[in-house]
Amino acid sequence: MNLMTFGRGPVLATVATLLALSACGGETGSEASERDRTTTPTPSASATPNPWAQFRMTGLEAEQFANLRSMVRSANVTVLGTVLSGGPGERINDAEGSDVDTEVMIDLEVRVDEVLAGTLGKNSETVTVTFGPVPAADVSPAMWRPVVGEQSIFALRRAGAAIPGLAEKDPRVFAQNIYYVVYSKGLIDEEADKTAFPTADQDGFARKLRGQDFDTTLQQVRAAAR
Numbered sequence: 001m002n003l004m005t006f007g008r009g010p011v012l013a014t015v016a017t018l019l020a021l022s023a024c025g026g027e028t029g030s031e032a033s034e035r036d037r038t039t040t041p042t043p044s045a046s047a048t049p050n051p052w053a054q055f056r057m058t059g060l061e062a063e064q065f066a067n068l069r070s071m072v073r074s075a076n077v078t079v080l081g082t083v084l085s086g087g088p089g090e091r092i093n094d095a096e097g098s099d100v101d102t103e104v105m106i107d108l109e110v111r112v113d114e115v116l117a118g119t120l121g122k123n124s125e126t127v128t129v130t131f132g133p134v135p136a137a138d139v140s141p142a143m144w145r146p147v148v149g150e151q152s153i154f155a156l157r158r159a160g161a162a163i164p165g166l167a168e169k170d171p172r173v174f175a176q177n178i179y180y181v182v183y184s185k186g187l188i189d190e191e192a193d194k195t196a197f198p199t200a201d202q203d204g205f206a207r208k209l210r211g212q213d214f215d216t217t218l219q220q221v222r223a224a225a226r
Helices: 013-023 051-055 068-074 204-209 214-224
Strands: 077-096 099-118 126-135 151-158 178-181 187-191 194-196
Touching: 051 187, 068 099, 068 214, 077 126, 099 151, 099 214, 126 151, 151 214, 187 214, 194 214
Parallel strands: 126 178
Antiparallel strands: 077 099, 077 151, 099 126, 151 178, 151 187, 187 194
C-alpha cells in the first residue's frame, strides 16, 4: 500500500497545491535538486518488514532535498519522537457525478522525546503527524498499531505554513497544528541500532546514511540545525 502524504482536504490543501507546482516544474530552491520520481521499492535487508514501510512516500514530491542538512534546515521542526497512538483523521469526499469516493487521512500522535531542530507549535509534548489519504474501506487499526511504540526521527512541515517560493501561509490550516513529513527521506528509523529510511527510495543521501549507526545520524541531525 502506498500512502502518499499529499491529501486533498482542507488540512492539506496547501500541500496539494505544492504537488501541482512540482508537477509543473516548481522546486523548493537550489537545494532541491534531487529527483524521486520512481516508486519501485528497494528490498529490505531485514527479514522482518519495517512497520513504517506501509507509509511509503516516494514518487512525485512537492519538496525535495539533496542532503540531510538542507532538509532539516528547511523543515519547520525535526523531532526524535515515539508514536503513542493512531487513528483515522480527516475525511475527504471526492464527488464525480453521482459517485462519491471517500478517503481518510491517518493521524499518529507522537510524543516528542527531543526537539532536534526548529520549533514546535503550542503543544511541545506531543505532535500530530498525518499520512494518507487512503480509501475509507481500507482504514483499520492494523494500519497504525504496528508503528505504536516506534521511536524515529521526523522532519516535519506544519500544514498551512509558508514555504518560500512555493506557498503563502494559510492561517486557517496552520491553526489546526497538524504536521506532515516534509519529504520521503524525512522519516528516519532505527533498525537494530542502524539507520533506515523505510518510507523512501534508497537513493541520494539515504544511500549514504542507511546502515550507519543510528546515534551517528542523530548527531548529524542535531549538527544540521546549527
